[in-house]
Each structure stands twice: as structure tokens, then as C-alpha cells.
Amino acid sequence: MTTTILETVWQPLRLSIQVSLISTILVALTGTVLGYMLSRKDFFAKDVIDAIITLPMVLPPTVTGYYLILILGRHGLLGKIIYNWTGWAVAFTWQAAAVASFVVSFPLMAKTARAAVDSVNSELEKASLLLGKGEIETVLKVTLPLAWRGLLAGIVLSFARGIGEFGATLMLAGNIPGKTATMPIAIYSATQSGEYSLANYLVIILTILSLSVIYATIRLSKRD
Amino acid sequence: MIKVRNLHKYYGDHHLFKGISLDVKKGEVVVLIGPSGSGKSSLLRCINGLETFQGGEIEVDGIALHSISRPKPSSSDMEAIRQVRLKVGMVFQQFNLFPHMTVIENIIEAPVKVLGVSRDKAMEDAISFLSRINMANKADAHPENLSGGQQQRVAIARALAMKPEAMLFDEPTASLDPEMVGEVLSVIKDMVNEGMTTIISTHEMGFAREAADRVVVFADGDIIETSAPEDIFTSPKNDRTKSFLSRILR
Numbered sequence: 001m002t003t004t005i006l007e008t009v010w011q012p013l014r015l016s017i018q019v020s021l022i023s024t025i026l027v028a029l030t031g032t033v034l035g036y037m038l039s040r041k042d043f044f045a046k047d048v049i050d051a052i053i054t055l056p057m058v059l060p061p062t063v064t065g066y067y068l069i070l071i072l073g074r075h076g077l078l079g080k081i082i083y084n085w086t087g088w089a090v091a092f093t094w095q096a097a098a099v100a101s102f103v104v105s106f107p108l109m110a111k112t113a114r115a116a117v118d119s120v121n122s123e124l125e126k127a128s129l130l131l132g133k134g135e136i137e138t139v140l141k142v143t144l145p146l147a148w149r150g151l152l153a154g155i156v157l158s159f160a161r162g163i164g165e166f167g168a169t170l171m172l173a174g175n176i177p178g179k180t181a182t183m184p185i186a187i188y189s190a191t192q193s194g195e196y197s198l199a200n201y202l203v204i205i206l207t208i209l210s211l212s213v214i215y216a217t218i219r220l221s222k223r224d
Numbered sequence: 225m226i227k228v229r230n231l232h233k234y235y236g237d238h239h240l241f242k243g244i245s246l247d248v249k250k251g252e253v254v255v256l257i258g259p260s261g262s263g264k265s266s267l268l269r270c271i272n273g274l275e276t277f278q279g280g281e282i283e284v285d286g287i288a289l290h291s292i293s294r295p296k297p298s299s300s301d302m303e304a305i306r307q308v309r310l311k312v313g314m315v316f317q318q319f320n321l322f323p324h325m326t327v328i329e330n331i332i333e334a335p336v337k338v339l340g341v342s343r344d345k346a347m348e349d350a351i352s353f354l355s356r357i358n359m360a361n362k363a364d365a366h367p368e369n370l371s372g373g374q375q376q377r378v379a380i381a382r383a384l385a386m387k388p389e390a391m392l393f394d395e396p397t398a399s400l401d402p403e404m405v406g407e408v409l410s411v412i413k414d415m416v417n418e419g420m421t422t423i424i425s426t427h428e429m430g431f432a433r434e435a436a437d438r439v440v441v442f443a444d445g446d447i448i449e450t451s452a453p454e455d456i457f458t459s460p461k462n463d464r465t466k467s468f469l470s471r472i473l474r
């Protein structure tokens with residue numbers, strides 16, 4: 001059975017998009033919530049939490065991946081519980097690639113969201129509360145609509161970071177063609193095995209994809 | 225209607241209010257005057273729960289706000305604050321209109337969402353109020369395209385759309401160009417003439433003289449004099465009132 005080059009390119013591309021989309025949706029929701037909390041709330045160990053979630057931005061992705069194995073591997077802290085319960089382990093599945101993407105793009109989203117919320121005049125939130133609206137309604141109707149540009153930038157950045165994720169993904173999800181081999185990992189494999197024409201295709205597609213995403217962000221942040 | 229009793233307020237170590245009291249009757253118009261930093265804004269912000277206080281009590285139309293010494297208010301405190309906010313409307317020096325909404329959306333949002341008024345009814349009320357203040361043609365404009373005076377009148381319309389029992393104004397004309405002060409004060413005067421209970425902090429002495437039932441003079445977090453406007457302006461009793469008035473009236 002011969003697979004066309006189209007299929008060999010399509011598999012990692014589809015996987016990368018699937019993984020990044022799912023991780024981006026989760027990151028957008030949770031990162032916005034944490035960004036809001038960091039901007040507007042005082043809570044226990046706020047700086048410590050801020051520091052811990054920032055860590056994946058500075059650690060080598062292999063270290064982040066190693067931690068993820070310790071936590072989510074079949075014998076990991078959480079992974080063991082999940083495995084005993086369901087007979088399923090997240091490691092070496094496409095979901096593991098999504099988890100890795102999530103962890104490395106979360107700090108980007110949370111920090112961008114925090115800056116976006118910081119930029120909203122809090123007096124407007126007070127005006128909303130004084131009209132009898134609740135906090136959640138105020139966030140949904142006042143804070144987030146006024147912060148949307150920054151939030152969108154964070155979402156796009158998170159997506160781009162997810163698409164480009166390599167190290168932590170390789171550690172937790174491995175390199176299983178068609179299952180966990182996302183674009184960056186497929187490029188690494190192709191190069192290692194001397195399939196340069198495949199590598200070329202993958203590199204060009206990844207470059208165009210990332211470039212369009214960054215270009216879109218620049219345009220969005222410029223528009224009035 | 226609004227009762228402030230023995231109010232103590234700290235900002236950190238700074239003991240601003242050392243037990244002040246003030247009673248505002250239904251329909252009464254009370255003007256707060258006094259030098260910058262004397263505590264006028266702080267009092268208004270305590271009344272609507274934007275600031276906590278550490279001693280004494282504030283009661284608005286039967287709902288009591290208690291002093292809060294713990295860092296976080298409890299859920300019953302929060303509920304009392306919410307009830308009070310439904311009873312008192314507030315207008316700030318900075319108009320604080322929602323920039324992403326049109327004039328009409330700014331006005332109808334809270335009545336529809338909070339009071340459950342139908343959208344059509346809220347629109348109708350808003351348009352009729354905007355017509356009264358000659359702004360019906362601006363209903364679909366965004367705040368950034370309005371003058372300061374127009375924005376402040378919309379802010380008043382937005383607060384009144386919640387049908388409050390009382391209104392608080394914190395220097396409503398202080399950030400306006402002089403030629404726009406009159407149009408805003410005239411909207412406030414109309415509101416006052418219809419019997420709205422009002423507390424207003426202002427440096428507009430002409431307005432205080434004309435519209436106030438009572439003038440309350442603040443200095444250093446203390447109420448140093450309370451009298452009818454004619455008494456305050458013609459025969460102030462307190463020396464600090466005298467010097468404040470002579471400075472501001474020039």
C-alpha cells in the first residue's frame with residue numbers, strides 16, 4: 001500500500017490543527033478567568049500562583065514535558081488515579097499533545113488577558129455595579145467587551161504557540177505517526193530519516209500557517 | 225431616607241471620619257461643600273457601598289449597611305449593598321458611560337437586565353427622557369461622539385432610568401467646560417424640583433444657593449457646619465466655613 005505525499009502531509013497538519021484548536025479553546029476560557037483574577041482580585045498566594053503558571057514560558061519544553069509525565073504518565077500522580085479508574089492513560093495519545101499545548105500556551109493567554117483587563121478603566125465596572133448589575137454580568141457586559149482586542153491577541157498567540165509546540169509534546173505524547181505526530185514532530189522525523197521533500201512541504205505549510213496567524217494579529221491590533 | 229450615624233472611616237492608618245452623622249429626609253436636597261480632601265466623595269462612596277467603613281451605621285430607606293472590619297464583606301453585607309444600590313443612583317465627575325454601547329443602550333441595559341423591564345418599555349422611557357433633555361437625536365450615538373455636557377446628561381438619564389429613591393452626585397460639573405455646566409445643572413434642577421432626594425457634592429455655589437434645602441460643610445473629614453443656604457452664604461458661623469467661602473467665592 002502506498003500513501004501519497006498528500007496524505008503524509010495531511011495527517012500531521014490535521015492533527016496539529018485539531019490539537020491546537022482544542023487547547024486554544026480551553027486556554028482562552030481558563031486563561032481569561034485567571035487573567036481577570038490576577039488583574040482585579042487579591043487572593044491567597046497570588047504571586048506564587050503567578051510565578052508557577054509563568055514557569056512553562058522559561059523552562060525548556062523538555063522539562064515541562066518531564067513534569068507532565070510525572071503528573072500524567074500511567075504511573076504519574078494523577079495519571080495513576082485516572083488509569084485505575086478508567087483503564088486509560090493520557091500519555092501517548094493525541095489528547096496528551098493537547099495537554100502539552102495547553103500547558104505551554106496557558107501563561108501567554110493568562111498574561112495577555114491580565115494586561116487586557118488592566119487596560120479597562122475599573123470605574124466603568126463600578127458604574128455597572130452601581131446600576132445593580134452583578135459581578136459576572138459586569139464582567140461579561142463591560143470588562144470583556146472592552147478588553148476584547150487584547151483577549152483576541154492572546155487567543156491568536158496561544159494558537160500559534162500550540163501549533164509550534166514540540167518538546168513537551170514529544171515527551172508526553174511521543175512520536176506516533178497519525179496519532180501524536182504533529183507538524184513539528186513530523187518535520188523532525190522526516191529530517192532524521194532523510195525524507196527532505198516531505199520535510200520541505202511540512203516546513204512551508206507550517207511557516208505559512210504561522211505567518212498568517214501573526215499577520216492577522218498585527219492587523220487586528222491596528223484596526224480601530 | 226438616608227441616615228448616617230457616627231460614621232468612622234479609615235484609609236489605612238488615616239482616620240478620615242471620626243464619627244460623623246447626617247440625616248437626609250425624603251425629598252430633601254443636601255449640598256456638600258468643603259475643600260479638596262475633606263471627605264465629600266468618601267461619604268458618597270460609603271453610602272453606596274463603594275467604600276467600606278469601620279464604625280457606625282448607614283441606613284438607606286430602611287436598609288442598613290454595617291461597618292466592616294473584616295477584609296471581605298459577607299454575603300449578607302453584599303446583599304444589603306446591592307439593595308442600597310437599587311435605591312440610590314450615582315453620577316460621577318467622570319461620566320463613566322460605557323464606551324462600547326450607544327446612548328440608548330447605556331440607558332436601557334440595567335432596567336432591562338436588573339429590573340426586568342421589557343425592552344420596548346425601557347426604550348420608550350429612555351427616548352421620552354432624552355427628548356426632555358433635547359438629546360433624542362443622539363440616542364444611537366456613541367459616548368465618544370458627545371460633548372462632556374451631553375455625556376453627563378446621559379449619565380444622569382442612565383441613573384434615573386433605574387427609578388432610584390435617591391440620587392448621589394459627586395462633583396457632576398467639575399470636569400466640564402464652563403459653557404456646559406449650565407445644561408447639566410438645569411437637568412439636575414428639574415430632577416430636584418420633581419422631589420428627588422438628592423445629595424450632591426459640588427463647588428457650584430450658585431447652584432447650592434438656589435437648589436439646596438441644606439448645605440453641609442466638610443473640613444478634614446468632619447462636618448463643621450450644617451445650615452440653610454442663605455445662612456451659610458450670608459452669615460456662616462464657623463471660621464473655617466468663612467475662609468473656605470471667601471476663597472471659593474473670591
Ligand SMILES: Nc1ncnc2c1ncn2[C@@H]1O[C@H](COP(=O)(O)OP(=O)(O)OP(=O)(O)O)[C@@H](O)[C@H]1O
Nearest residue numbers: 235236240258259260261262263264265266267442
Ligand atoms: N482610596 C483612597 N485611599 C487612601 N486615601 C484616600 C482614598 N480616597 C480618599 N482618600 C483620602 O481621604 C481624604 C478625603 O478624600 P475625598 O476624596 O473624600 O475628599 P473630597 O472632599 O471628595 O475632595 P475633592 O474635592 O478633591 O474631591 C483625602 O485625604 C484623601 O487623600
Ligand SMILES: [Mg+2]
Nearest residue numbers: 264265266394
Ligand atoms: Mg471628591
